[in-house]
Amino acid sequence: MHDTGEWRALADHRQSLATVHLGDLFGGDPERGPRFTAAAEGLVVDYSKNRLTTETVAMLGALADRAGLRRHIHALLNGEPVNTTEQRPAWHTALRRPDPPPEVAQERERLTAYARQARDGRWRAVVNIGIGGSDLGPAMATAALGAYATDDVDVRFLSNVDGAHFRAVTRGLDPAATLFVVSSKTFSTIETLTNARTARAWVAEAVGPKTARAHFAAVTADPERAREWGIDPESVFRLWDWVGGRYSLASAVGLSLMISIGPDAFTELLAGMHAMDEHFRSAPWAENLPALLGLIGVWNRNFWGWPTHAVLPYAQELALFPAYLQQLDMESNGKSVRADGTPVTTATGPVVWGGPGTNGQHAFHQLLHQGADVVPVDFIGFCRPNHAYAEHHDLLMANLLAQAEALAFGAPDADNPHRRFTGNRPSTVILGDRLAPRTLGQLVALYEHKVFTQATVWGINPFDQWGVELGKSLAADIAGEFADPAVPPGTRRDSSTRSLIDHYLAHRDHVAR
């Protein structure tokens, strides 16, 4: 991409904006706010506080055309094998269509019936056991939609292999009234299987091994493995190899969420996702919310060179949204070879981070306002809260707007350098009506397609994640040494790892507390 005319034109254009301040851009155009605001499906995206002009937007659109974004979107939505390194589609959008493929519709019916039953009083708690994409999506969404959750079932999420997580998540639960959903696409992830085994022993101790079986359901693309593990076939729910873990919220991976909010609200979530999918398919670039976010991200990452991106939801219910986005974005676009195996020649995915406002204001916003690095920010807020504390909500939203204003315009004239704010720090404000299932679905699909837009421009495949494998195999090898230190390690150890292993083995203490 860097050797195309479109890329070079953007690089030159960026030079011409080098000394322009956001204050000047707003001063020169009283309509700048509305001019750089796009709205679709009830979401409003004000991107006017980014360092860009009408020309930039047009040039970014030309870059998208050059990258073949429209063609790639159709390939994605039509189920073509866009995951080229694994030769399969990444067809998560099929899961949320009102007319899904027959096997999806059939599985959804089974899932819905199971979720309704799970809500009928037998279980007081449901624990989803999964990690990465089999945890972050449903955990984030269950927290986000807490206002829509049943009070009858306590839905919790167990992910970390750290036994402290097992202890914390099961604390206060009655094993006789707890259902575990073992969620693993591969049904081979060590953390998940270790937690599942411990959970089975925990339940069996209370109700006996035979009855324990009824306390487990599974969600997987490998039903055979789940059955071999001991889960009743009627409690095993499928996803397909064409659903990537971090894109799987709309699949059976959403079972625990469905139990929490009910099948009807889950259907609303899917409808919101589908509406955003269709918008992405057809809207022109300048009105296309995911494409705009993606292209502005490219502008900030590649042309201004800013290496991180913060997502700050002004909604406590979205506290897990940044963590969810970290996997979505960083596992997808954290690549340095292109889909064809050649090295990239441009920067790719930024470090994505963030946390809920206003808490961050009293923690890391200092760096956002006065740090030596510029951090582009997405602020996310809602006009109507899911609670009755109107005063709180006004204050929350006033803070969101104030932060974006302060970042953009600063207080550059203060005499005291310690009290000076240079401003000119970019942000985008995303406003929704209310954080409801449909809105959340739109937000999720918005960011999924933002990530896809960027991957398309960078020429990388966002749907594989080979980068996680090396650590897994080394961990298995080291765990083997821990289990039997007499067995020679499968790989040669460096002197640092060697002596750390020796120190650990000499000092470890497995006494339960």
Ligand code: F6P
């Ligand atoms: O290790 C990374 C990863 O493969 C993620 O991509 C995935 O979401 C997670 O592990 C969990 O995988 P599984 O659902 O197969 O247990």
